[in-house]
Amino acid sequence: MNANINQIYDNNKSCNAEIFFKENNIRIKNDIGCFLKTKFNYITKYDVEEIFQEVAFKIIKHNYLSKYSSDKSSLNTWLYIISRSVSIDYMRKLQKNYQYIDEYEESPAVDIPKSTITIPKGLLSERQNQVVKMVFWGDMRSVEVAEQLGISPQTVRSIKHQAIAKLRRYFGAETERRIVS
Known part of the structure; x- marks a missing residue:
């Protein structure tokens, strides 16, 4: 049985995405929360909400709803993989170290003595x-x-x-x- 999201929900794309996210938002947020708890020390509800928005944006932007097929994976697995990859990207962005070029001071050269x-x-x-x-x-x-x-x-x-x-x-x-x- 090859079922894709467009067949499960009606073919109206805007309603399709809206209905899909209403029915699956708890599942996606749970996937995000569970994954983040295993990899990062500190997470907040704000992080989960932000990542959920990123997941929704990615699914809609890349038209993933029309590309999903139950022959390839279950809906749970498909959502988990997308949620996990977006979570990793989001947390990497937060961990980047930024330094403004105006604040940069060149450190003096240090002579390291030979062994x-x-x-x-x-x-x-x-x-x-x-x-x-x-x-x-x-x-x-x-x-x-x-x-x-x-x-x-x-x-x-x-x-x-x-x-x-x-x-x-x-x-x-x-x-x-x-x-x-």
């Missing part, structure tokens, strides 16, 4: 030392290091991991967990 960490001789094997220098001081990726040394990228990552573990133990940071690229 003064010295690795004691004999702590790392020659291969580990090569890998550490190429990855961290040479800013090379594992694939590039692997090509240079003639080994697999997995081996490079393994050697890097072993070297980092040795360095952590030596510098007393073995209990700290940090993500190192």
Whole structure:
């Protein structure tokens, strides 16, 4: 059964949209509210109302009512997907950081000193030392290091991991967990 919104409601487009939103406004608002509660810390009724207006505008502007087909998805799923995408767009707009160009002050250049960490001789094997220098001081990726040394990228990552573990133990940071690229 292929039912679209125009067949469910009469073919008069202005009445069609009005009736559709009167009958489905609670469902749409619930979808918006439930989605926002899972993703964002603070929402208000105002946000839900604003997003509902955006959903209605999008459905009408893009003539989605005539494009809906029950063969593709249920009405609930269709409304949820539209509500979710509009909610995400709306919340992204709110989170943008705006700064007027007149208020912008250029920050002074900061000199970042080069790393003064010295690795004691004999702590790392020659291969580990090569890998550490190429990855961290040479800013090379594992694939590039692997090509240079003639080994697999997995081996490079393994050697890097072993070297980092040795360095952590030596510098007393073995209990700290940090993500190192």
